[in-house]
Structure formats: structure tokens, C-alpha cells
Amino acid sequence: MSRHVAMHMSDGIVNAPTSLLFGAVAILFVGWAAVRARADLDDRTAPMAGLVTAFVFAVQMINFPILPGASGHLLGGALVAILVGPWVGTLCITIVLVVQSLLFADGGLTALGTNVVNMAVIGVFAGWGVAVALRRFAVRSRGGLLATAFVAAFAGTVLASLGFVAQYALGGAAGATTGTVFALMVGLHALIGIGEGVITAVTVGAVAAVRPDLVHLLRTAPRPAAVTQPAGRGDGSGA
Structure with missing residues (x-):
């Protein structure tokens, strides 16, 4: 595994x-996401998706220290899901991973599928699931939105690391025991998740403060059901 303990799996970590x-x-999943994403993309959201992809690409290049000799970077799963939805978000993270692998050797080519599953599928949909579960708090206040973004990002990061561990348990080829990989990946990504949560909350909060209509989590929140009055009531004519 890389010395900065990133989620990116390199060649040779798991077998062929x-x-x-x-x-x-x-x-299969990215193809399905491409089909489903069509419903979420329009003249307003497509530019947002491009900006989110560029932002995640940029911040993934920046590592922040966790422990001596260990650092991590933003995964971005919950962030893209909250801002542009899980289907578009899956495509955004996949594009980032493909470019990083092909142009910057960040993540092996043979491991591209495992990295996409962990970060573009598990990370995105785990973060989205938590955000939807907490959406009733997110729509009430700015504080609720920030807390929702933080928890979703933290959970998505930890669950994505569990995907890494599961893949290693299935076909690990790096010589470390599964228990060691579990302790390293999950333990450190719990710490990374704190930084991920802060960055996600700040970013989502900044977008929501200016253009709440561009935050997919808020835009797609169920509207309160209309209250219907019994017949003969509410028109001032009496019973």
C-alpha cells in the first residue's frame, strides 16, 4: 500500500x-450510472457537475497529515452525491480516477476497477444514503445541512475503506494479513473521515449559501403534502 495511505489501490495489491x-x-455500474444520470443533467446541473469534478480532482492531489508518516486526501464521494446526486456523482469520481490513473500513476491500471468500486460506487452511495437518511435535518437549518454533510462524508469514507478491506480479503496479494489491512485502512480512514467531513461541510455550506437550488440533496427533498380542508370548511360560509 502507498505510504500516504490513500484509498487508491496500486497494481499488485490484489490478484488478477x-x-x-x-x-x-x-x-456495469458506471454504465448504469451513465443511463440514470441523464435525468439529473440539464443546462443548470451539467456545469455544476464539471466544477465538482474539477474540484475533487484538485483536492485529491493535496494530502493532509493524520499521524507521523501517514496522510490522506479527500475522497469526495459524499460531496459529489450531495451536490449533483449519486448517479452523476459516480461519473464525476470515475472521471477523476481514470485521469489520475492514466496521467499521474495515482492508482494502478489493473486496480482501476477496484478503485472505482470503492470510491465512485461505495463512497458515493454510502454518503448519499446517510445524507438522505438525515435530510429532514438538512432542510431545517444551515447547521443541520452542515452536520448532515459531515456525517455523510465521514460514513462514506469509512465504508469505502471497508470495500478495500473486502477486496483484499478476497484476493489480497501484498503479503499483509487481512487483520492488518483492516486495522490500517479502517483506523486511518476514520481519521481521514474527520477531515473529509469538515471539507465536505464547508463546501456544501458555501454552495448552499449562494445557490441552494444547485444542492441536489435539497432540490430533491420531498415537498410537504398539501393540507386539504374538509368539505364545507375554510370558505367562511359556515358548516
Whole structure:
């Protein structure tokens, strides 16, 4: 594993059958996301998706210290899900991972499928699921939105690291025990999740303060049901 303990899996961490399996899963899921994302993209949201992709790409290049000799970076799963929705968010993170792998050797080519599953699928949809579960708090106040973004990002980061551990348990080839990988990945990504939560909350809060209509989590919140009055009531004519 890389010395900065990032989520990006490099070549040789898992064996070839495991890489092929998750490569196929990634292709199927990203293809499905591309179909579903069409409903969420329009003249207003498409530019936002582009900006979010560029932002995640930029901040993933910046590592922040966690412990001596260990650092991490933003995964961005909950952030993109809250801002542009899970389907578009999956495509955004996938684009980032492909570019990083091809141009910057950040994550191995044979491990691209495992990385997409962990960060673009598990990270995005885990963060989205938590955000939706807490959406009733997010729509009430700015503080509720910030807390929701923080918790969603923290949970998405930790669950994405569990995806890494599961893949290693299935076909690990790096020589470390699964228990060691679990302790390292989950323990450190719990700390990374705190930084992820802060960055996500600040970013979502900044967008919501200016253009709340561009925050997918708020825009798609269920509207309160209309209250209907019994017949003969509310028109001032009496019973």
C-alpha cells in the first residue's frame, strides 16, 4: 500500500481474478450510472457537475497529515452525491480516477476497477444514503445541512475503506494479513473521515449559501403534502 495511505489501490495489491471481477462490476455500474444520470443533467446541473469534478480532482492531489508518516486526501464521494446526486456523482469520481490513473500513476491500471468500486460506487452511495437518511435535518437549518454533510462524508469514507478491506480479503496479494489491512485502512480512514467531513461541510455550506437550488440533496427533498380542508370548511360560509 502507498505510504500516504490513500484509498487508491496500486497494481499488485490484489490478484488478477479479483481485479478482473471488480473491473467488470465497475464497468456495469458506471454504465448504469451513465443511463440514470441523464435525468439529473440539464443546462443548470451539467456545469455544476464539471466544477465538482474539477474540484475533487484538485483536492485529491493535496494530502493532509493524520499521524507521523501517514496522510490522506479527500475522497469526495459524499460531496459529489450531495451536490449533483449519486448517479452523476459516480461519473464525476470515475472521471477523476481514470485521469489520475492514466496521467499521474495515482492508482494502478489493473486496480482501476477496484478503485472505482470503492470510491465512485461505495463512497458515493454510502454518503448519499446517510445524507438522505438525515435530510429532514438538512432542510431545517444551515447547521443541520452542515452536520448532515459531515456525517455523510465521514460514513462514506469509512465504508469505502471497508470495500478495500473486502477486496483484499478476497484476493489480497501484498503479503499483509487481512487483520492488518483492516486495522490500517479502517483506523486511518476514520481519521481521514474527520477531515473529509469538515471539507465536505464547508463546501456544501458555501454552495448552499449562494445557490441552494444547485444542492441536489435539497432540490430533491420531498415537498410537504398539501393540507386539504374538509368539505364545507375554510370558505367562511359556515358548516
